[in-house]
Each structure stands twice: as structure tokens, then as C-alpha cells.
Amino acid sequence: MGLVVQKYGGSSVADAEGIKRVAKRVVEAKKNGNQVVVVVSAMGDTTDELIDLAQEVSPIPSGREFDMLLTAGERISMALLAMAIKNLGHEAQSFTGSQAGVITDSVHNKARIIDVTPGRIKTSVDEGNIAIVAGFQGVSQDKKDITTLGRGGSDTTAVALAAALDADVCEIYTDVDGVFTADPRVVKKARKIDWISFEDMLELASSGSKVLLHRCVEYARRYNIPIHVRSSFSGLQGTWVSNEPQGDQPMEQAIISGVAHDTSEAKVTVVGVPDKPGEAARIFRAIADSEVNIDMVVQNVSAASTGLTDISFTLPKTEGRKAVAALEKTRAAVGFDSLRYDDQIAKISLVGAGMKTNPGVTATFFEALSNAGVNIELISTSEIRISVVTRADDVNEAVRAVHTAFGLDTDSDEAVVYGGTGR
Amino acid sequence: MGLVVQKYGGSSVADAEGIKRVAKRVVEAKKNGNQVVVVVSAMGDTTDELIDLAQEVSPIPSGREFDMLLTAGERISMALLAMAIKNLGHEAQSFTGSQAGVITDSVHNKARIIDVTPGRIKTSVDEGNIAIVAGFQGVSQDKKDITTLGRGGSDTTAVALAAALDADVCEIYTDVDGVFTADPRVVKKARKIDWISFEDMLELASSGSKVLLHRCVEYARRYNIPIHVRSSFSGLQGTWVSNEPQGDQPMEQAIISGVAHDTSEAKVTVVGVPDKPGEAARIFRAIADSEVNIDMVVQNVSAASTGLTDISFTLPKTEGRKAVAALEKTRAAVGFDSLRYDDQIAKISLVGAGMKTNPGVTATFFEALSNAGVNIELISTSEIRISVVTRADDVNEAVRAVHTAFGLDTDSDEAVVYGGTGR
Numbered sequence: 111m112g113l114v115v116q117k118y119g120g121s122s123v124a125d126a127e128g129i130k131r132v133a134k135r136v137v138e139a140k141k142n143g144n145q146v147v148v149v150v151s152a153m154g155d156t157t158d159e160l161i162d163l164a165q166e167v168s169p170i171p172s173g174r175e176f177d178m179l180l181t182a183g184e185r186i187s188m189a190l191l192a193m194a195i196k197n198l199g200h201e202a203q204s205f206t207g208s209q210a211g212v213i214t215d216s217v218h219n220k221a222r223i224i225d226v227t228p229g230r231i232k233t234s235v236d237e238g239n240i241a242i243v244a245g246f247q248g249v250s251q252d253k254k255d256i257t258t259l260g261r262g263g264s265d266t267t268a269v270a271l272a273a274a275l276d277a278d279v280c281e282i283y284t285d286v287d288g289v290f291t292a293d294p295r296v297v298k299k300a301r302k303i304d305w306i307s308f309e310d311m312l313e314l315a316s317s318g319s320k321v322l323l324h325r326c327v328e329y330a331r332r333y334n335i336p337i338h339v340r341s342s343f344s345g346l347q348g349t350w351v352s353n354e355p356q357g358d359q360p361m362e363q364a365i366i367s368g369v370a371h372d373t374s375e376a377k378v379t380v381v382g383v384p385d386k387p388g389e390a391a392r393i394f395r396a397i398a399d400s401e402v403n404i405d406m407v408v409q410n411v412s413a414a415s416t417g418l419t420d421i422s423f424t425l426p427k428t429e430g431r432k433a434v435a436a437l438e439k440t441r442a443a444v445g446f447d448s449l450r451y452d453d454q455i456a457k458i459s460l461v462g463a464g465m466k467t468n469p470g471v472t473a474t475f476f477e478a479l480s481n482a483g484v485n486i487e488l489i490s491t492s493e494i495r496i497s498v499v500t501r502a503d504d505v506n507e508a509v510r511a512v513h514t515a516f517g518l519d520t521d522s523d524e525a526v527v528y529g530g531t532g533r
Numbered sequence: 534m535g536l537v538v539q540k541y542g543g544s545s546v547a548d549a550e551g552i553k554r555v556a557k558r559v560v561e562a563k564k565n566g567n568q569v570v571v572v573v574s575a576m577g578d579t580t581d582e583l584i585d586l587a588q589e590v591s592p593i594p595s596g597r598e599f600d601m602l603l604t605a606g607e608r609i610s611m612a613l614l615a616m617a618i619k620n621l622g623h624e625a626q627s628f629t630g631s632q633a634g635v636i637t638d639s640v641h642n643k644a645r646i647i648d649v650t651p652g653r654i655k656t657s658v659d660e661g662n663i664a665i666v667a668g669f670q671g672v673s674q675d676k677k678d679i680t681t682l683g684r685g686g687s688d689t690t691a692v693a694l695a696a697a698l699d700a701d702v703c704e705i706y707t708d709v710d711g712v713f714t715a716d717p718r719v720v721k722k723a724r725k726i727d728w729i730s731f732e733d734m735l736e737l738a739s740s741g742s743k744v745l746l747h748r749c750v751e752y753a754r755r756y757n758i759p760i761h762v763r764s765s766f767s768g769l770q771g772t773w774v775s776n777e778p779q780g781d782q783p784m785e786q787a788i789i790s791g792v793a794h795d796t797s798e799a800k801v802t803v804v805g806v807p808d809k810p811g812e813a814a815r816i817f818r819a820i821a822d823s824e825v826n827i828d829m830v831v832q833n834v835s836a837a838s839t840g841l842t843d844i845s846f847t848l849p850k851t852e853g854r855k856a857v858a859a860l861e862k863t864r865a866a867v868g869f870d871s872l873r874y875d876d877q878i879a880k881i882s883l884v885g886a887g888m889k890t891n892p893g894v895t896a897t898f899f900e901a902l903s904n905a906g907v908n909i910e911l912i913s914t915s916e917i918r919i920s921v922v923t924r925a926d927d928v929n930e931a932v933r934a935v936h937t938a939f940g941l942d943t944d945s946d947e948a949v950v951y952g953g954t955g956r
Contacts, residue, residue, distance in 0.1 A: 126586060126589035126590050129590050130590055133590075160609065163549060163609070163613055164612075164613060164616055166549035167549050167552050167553055167556075167613050167614075167616050167617040167620065168616040168617055168619065168620035169620070170620075171616045172615070172616055172619050174615075174626065174627075175612045175613075175615040175616045175619070175625070175626075175627055176612070176616070178608060178611070178612040178615070178627050179608070179609060179612035179613060179616075181608065182605040182606075182608040182609045182612075183605075185601060185602070185604065185605040185608065186583065186586070186602060186605045188601070189587075189598045189599070189601035189602035189605075190586055190587060190590050190598075190602060191590075192595070192597075192598040192601070193587055193590050193591040193594045193595055193598045193599070193602075194590040194591055196591065196595050196598070197590065197591035197592070197593075202598070203597065203598075204597075204598055204601050206679075209677070230677075254632070254653075256629075
């Protein structure tokens with residue numbers, strides 16, 4: 111008995127059959143004695159179809175109107191889901207983001223949630239209804255305009271509502287069984303993770319794991335809302351993401367949670383930067399002013415003979431053109447030699463809080479790559495993550511090699527012994 | 534220079550091309566120096582597609598959720614129209630019924646407008662924007678739930694907004710050139726009416742003319758908002774509906790405005806009703822209690838020999854089953870002999886305020902039917918309308934004969950001379 115927030119993605123409600131299947135699952139949670147709030151995305155391809163329509167009438171759809179358009183998608187799926195639930199003999203009411211009290215800033219197409227005032231949702235579930243809420247959308251605090259939350263918005267809606275309603279758990283239903291130790295499309299022996307800490311999940315999410323987005327996990331960590339990622343197609347337990355293991359899960363965390371990879375980034379190298387204070391700042395101010403988000407940044411010691419150094423960073427390929435243009439404008443002021451742009455790279459990351467206390471992780475990682483014949487181009491680390499950049503062509507082989515080296519393969523029971531010292 | 538409310542139906546915004554065409558027309562009105570508010574319906578078949586989806590998940594979709602679902606349709610068309618207008622270099626903002634201040638009662642699927650508080654629309658147009666408003670929808674006063682207005686809802690939204698904003702005109706754009714003297718699909722020589730009074734338009738609308746619904750005309754009459762019905766495909770002047778003729782239109786109204794017909798009704802005859810006080814009341818109370826709307830009611834004098842009379846009435850075919858069931862239950866109490874149900878009928882109505890002062894209209898009407906070999910089954914009249922019920926098979930021929938007899942055919946210039954006396 112408790113309050114459960116469930117979130118279903120577009121692939122779970124792609125058609126009438128899917129909606130009916132989701133309705134059954136929702137009713138099951140209700141029958142188990144829970145109050146149930148459901149957050150739902152737009153049906154399957156609806157959003158893409160709406161975007162196509164928008165581009166037919168206008169090459170540059172406007173932010174405010176684009177949000178008004180896209181939010182029709184969840185309106186359709188949530189009303190249909192409420193109908194399907196009522197058809198099973200249970201009471202349901204659907205609510206738009208605005209009605210559910212999802213208050214955002216005014217940045218259309220990628221608004222941020224400022225506050226959640228779920229008074230109507232609370233009343234609805236207290237009256238015995240199952241409340242269905244449109245994911246991905248809100249209403250702006252100042253202008254009362256409809257906004258959308260951008261990528262991963264529906265997951266964030268679910269976690270934000272769970273926090274505001276003090277829910278016991280936020281269940282994120284998707285088309286996979288949970289979070290895996292690596293992408294199962296690449297690593298056949300990838301293992302479903304039963305429990306992972308917020309910290310490790312945050313690192314996986316920012317390293318290319320697509321099951322949960324960083325933003326949603328960050329929100330859940332801040333308000334300490336356990337997330338249960340699971341399949342809407344099977345009845346299996348999925349992956350719990352929380353501060354502490356749940357129920358009978360082992361208290362001790364695995365040393366390595368998983369291997370993530372990301373082929374959506376490109377690498378920019380600024381060659382021949384004068385090695386004096388302020389140069390790097392000037393470079394990254396130019397990048398920031400063009401509103402480009404960057405990921406890894408690497409600078410090595412400069413060659414003593416020239417007093418020049420190279421600075422490399424990675425960024426989404428989609429932002430590459432903008433970043434290079436911004437940098438070209440600073441060339442005279444900074445006085446660098448040249449720019450190199452390379453979008454044939456992959457980032458491979460090893461994530462696990464255990465690496466803080468287990469020496470030799472880095473050595474094992476690099477040895478595995480070396481044995482697989484994979485060359486390392488950049489290295490960057492955080493306290494619980496090691497990332498390397500390699501050639502894009504090498505990525506699948508590299509991920510498999512690392513996954514095996516750390517004993518993550520499903521049929522492997524052997525403990526991994528680290529021989530080196532330090533990280 | 535003034536404030537114009539324009540309404541575009543689903544066929545006018547059926548696809549991206551239609552939306553772009555409408556955008557151009559809207560911008561033209563703005564360029565002519567007007568403030569422009571646009572009410573828009575859902576794109577072409579959107580509503581039907583949503584209804585199909587609803588029926589796939591639930592055989593009896595619920596009122597509240599059904600409204601939530603259907604209102605997605607206008608949300609899409611209004612956002613796309615705003616984008617298309619912005620693409621032409623003009624500012625536009627779209628508003629849901631709720632945002633536009635369309636306040637309704639709580640009767641889902643056929644809510645009535647209680648109040649319109651168009652503060653945001655006023656601000657938007659005062660700031661120089663073209664305001665786009667979702668037709669057909671509102672928000673309930675008590676529960677703040679999304680409602681839809683039912684049939685003809687978008688036209689009513691337009692007229693209600695025009696009234697609340699004190700607009701100079703409400704332009705209803707549709708796929709025909711205006712209101713005709715008869716249905717042009719039946720009468721090839723039907724003539725477009727340049728101006729028609731609210732009263733005559735109300736009678737035409739309740740007699741089967743589908744261009745404007747009774748509800749919308751009634752609203753316009755109450756607040757004295759001139760309606761201009763015109764085609765969104767041509768640039769032609771359409772039909773003005775108002776208290777007084779506009780501009781250079783002839784001050785004198787035609788004797789007969791038009792001939793309407795309706796094949797959507799059925800006829801019920803209650804045979805052998807005891808001719809004493811209270812029997813008819815008992816019959817129609819039973820009908821009313823089953824929420825069936827009836828149209829014509831006819832009772833003739835009873836046969837002196839039996840003391841029994843017959844009562845006939847017409848009603849929408851779709852309500853026939855409900856009405857007959859309700860009547861059967863009263864058979865014992867009322868003591869009538871039998872019920873006859875006939876759905877192979879047509880209603881033909883002649884409408885014109887001029888008939889009040891021109892004797893012989895009824896005679897000419899019935900002579901025309903007689904000459905065409907059409908038998909009259911029921912007759913019912915109001916001050917400015919005569920309606921008859923005939924066999925459904927006869928309807929086209931009957932309408933054409935009457936249209937010609939009253940000199941309404943386009944190539945006919947002759948005045949009609951009435952020979953009879955009285956009506």
C-alpha cells in the first residue's frame with residue numbers, strides 16, 4: 111500500500127493494443143492497494159508526424175507554437191489510456207501538464223521544471239481515481255504559456271510528480287528489461303543490473319547509456335525518489351536506481367556497474383594554443399556564448415620548446431558546425447595555429463563507485479583495450495568513471511573486450527583480480 | 534479598420550496546403566488594417582480518426598476523457614496555422630478554448646457556453662498579434678475540466694468570441710460560397726443569398742440547411758453580431774446574416790428566402806389516443822424524460838364517433854428506438870391503440886418573413902407539390918415557415934418544384950404572383 115507513479119513511453123502506447131496492455135498493468139497496481147499516478151508519452155510516431163506537419167507549413171517553427179503543437183500528442187495518449195482504464199471498470203481522469211501543476215520556466219522546447227503543485231492530482235487519487243498525467247509538458251510561470259520539457263521530458267515529469275506527491279517509487283516502463291552492464295545490442299552477454307546507485311546511474315547516463323537521461327536521475331537523487339526501470343512488455347523486475355539497495359538486494363555494490371559507449375560525439379582539437387593564463391578561458395567562453403554544450407575537455411602539458419599546447423574537447427556532432435564557427439572567430443585573439451574536427455570517434459566509459467577503493471581498474475581497462483588492438487586517443491576521468499576516446503570503427507570490439515575483462519559477462523562467475531596499483 | 538473574427542472549418546485546413554492558404558487570407562485581413570482573431574476547427578479527418586482510436590480502446594468512451602481526446606484536434610490545427618502565419622512575417626499566437634476564456638457548463642461532449650472572458654485574446658491583438666483560438670472547446674466553470682461544445686461548436690465559439698470582443702463582423706469560412714435558396718446538390722438552379730435576416734436563417738437552419746447551425750445563429754442574433762458566410766477557396770462575397778442589410782444590399786427582403794429539406798428525421802404516430810385533457814402531455818413527458826428531442830408535432834380533430842385521435846411527431850432517426858421504447862411503457866397508462874414508426878420520410882420547408890404579409894404562399898406551395906405528384910402527409914407552420922412531410926423518395930423532385938414555383942431559380946426573373954387568399 112502506497113503511492114506509485116508509473117511512466118510509460120511512446121513505444122509502450124504505440125497503438126490501441128499497447129494502450130490496453132498498459133491499462134491492465136496500471137489496474138494491477140491499483141488492485142494491489144496502491145494509489146496510482148500514470149505519466150504517459152505521446153503514442154509511438156505521433157511526435158514525429160507532428161514535426162513533419164510543422165515543417166510543411168513553416169521551415170522554422172516557432173517555440174511557443176511548436177510546444178502547443180507537440181503537446182497534442184500526450185493529450186491523445188492520456189485520454190485514450192483513461193478510457194481504456196475506465197473500460198476495465200476503474201475510475202481514471204487525465205490531466206494536462208498545466209492541470210497537473212507542472213510549472214516551468216519560459217524556455218520553449220526545452221523548459222525546466224520550476225515547481226510542481228499537484229493539488230488536482232492529489233484530490234483525484236484521494237477520491238479513488240487513477241490519475242493520468244501528460245508527460246513532457248508544463249505551463250510557464252510568468253506567461254501561462256504551454257511549454258515542453260525537451261528530451262527525456264516525460265521521465266522528468268514522472269520523477270518530479272513522484273517527488274511532489276512524496277511517492278514510494280517512480281516506475282519507468284520502457285521497451286527494455288532495465289539498465290544493463292552494457293548495450294545488449296553490442297554486448298550479447300550484457301547483464302541486467304538489479305540495483306544501481308544514483309551516482310553510478312548518473313555517470314552511465316552522461317556516458318551514453320540511453321535508458322534513463324541524466325536530468326531525470328539527477329532530479330530523483332535530489333529528492334531521493336527510488337526509480338524502478340522495467341519493461342512494459344514483460345512482468346519481470348527491472349533495475350532499481352536509488353541511494354540504497356531495495357529489499358533482498360545485496361548490500362555491497364559491484365565494483366564496476368557497467369560499460370557505456372557513445373558514438374554521437376565529435377572531437378575538436380585547437381592546435382598550438384599559447385600556454386599562458388586566460389587562453390583556455392577565452393576559447394571556452396566563445397564556445398559557451400554560442401550555446402554549445404561540451405563534454406570531455408583534455409589538455410596535456412605543453413612542449414617546453416615551443417610554449418604551445420593543444421586543447422581537445424568533445425561535443426555532440428550536431429553542434430560541431432556551430433562550435434567550429436565560434437572558434438574561428440577567436441583565432442586572431444587567441445592566436446592558435448589551427449582547428450581539427452573529427453566526427454569518427456567513439457567514447458567508451460567504465461563506471462563504478464567501487465573503482466575509488468579498488469586499485470588497478472585503470473590498468474585492467476587499458477590492458478583490455480590494448481589486447482583488443484584498440485588505440486586510445488583521449489583519456490578523461492572522474493572519481494567513479496574512466497572515459498576514453500577511440501576510433502568509431504573500434505567501438506563494438508572495445509566495449510565487448512572491456513565488458514569481459516571486468517567479469518560482467520552473464521556466464522562469467524569469476525572474480526576479477528586487479529594487479530596494478532592506484533587507478 | 535476594425536476587429537474581425539474569422540472561423541475556418543476542418544475542410545479549409547485539411548492539410549498543410551490548406552493551412553497555408555488560410556494563413557494568406559488571414560494575413561490579408563490584417564494588412565487591410567483589421568485586428569484579427571481566428572477560430573479554427575480540427576484538420577479534415579482528425580476528429581474522425583480520434584473517435585476511431587477511442588472506440589478501439591473502449592466501446593463507450595467517457596465524456597470527460599472523450600473531450601480531452603477530441604480537443605487535441607484543434608490544438609494541432611491552431612498551432613500549425615500560427616506557424617504558417619509567422620512564416621509570412623506576421624506575429625501570431627494560438628490559444629486553447631480555456632486560455633481564450635471560453636467558460637462552459639459541465640455537460641461533456643455538448644457543453645454550452647456560459648461566459649467568454651477573452652482577456653488574453655484582447656491583450657494579444659492589442660499587442661499586434663493575430664490571435665488563433667481553438668474552436669469547439671472550452672473549460673467547465675466548476676471543475677475546470679476541458680469540455681467540447683458538440684455539433685457546430687466552432688461556429689459558436691467564433692460568434693461568442695465576436696460578441697465578447699465586440700467585433701465588427703464574424704466571418705465563417707467554409708467549403709461553399711454561402712447560404713443558397715436550396716441545397717445546390719439537389720437544385721442546380723439554386724441561388725446564393727446575398728443577405729438574409731437572423732430570423733429567416735434560424736428557420737432555415739432548423740429545417741435542414743446545414744451551412745450554419747441554429748445555435749450559432751441564435752447566439753449571433755442575441756448579441757447582434759453580423760455573420761458573413763463565405764468560401765475559403767474563392768475570394769467572393771458570400772452571404773451576410775444580420776438584422777439589417779449591409780452596404781448596398783437591397784433594403785427589401787425577398788418574400789421567400791429559401792427551401793430547406795431534411796431527410797434525417799423519422800415520423801412516429803400514436804394511434805387511437807383518447808381525446809381528453811392530459812393524454813398528450815403524458816405522451817410528451819415520456820418522450821422528454823428519455824431525453825429525446827422532437828421536431829414537428831401534429832394532432833388533428835378527433836373522430837366524433839370514437840372519441841379517439843392520432844398524434845404524430847417527427848424526430849431524428851437516431852433517437853427513434855429510444856422514443857418508441859419510452860412510448861411503449863406508457864401504453865397502458867395512456868390507453869392508445871398502437872404505434873407507427875416510419876423512417877422513410879422527408880421534411881420540406883419554405884422559409885421567408887415575407888409570407889406574413891403575402892397571401893397565397895401556402896396555396897402556391899401546395900400546388901407546386903401537387904403538380905409534381907407529391908403527396909403531403911403532415912403539415913406544420915410557424916409565422917415565417919411552412920413545413921410538410923412527404924415520402925423520402927419524393928424529396929428532390931419536391932424541392933425543385935417548389936424552388937421553381939417561387940421564382941427562386943437563378944435564370945428566372947419573373948415575379949411570382951400569388952392568387953390565393955390568406956396563408
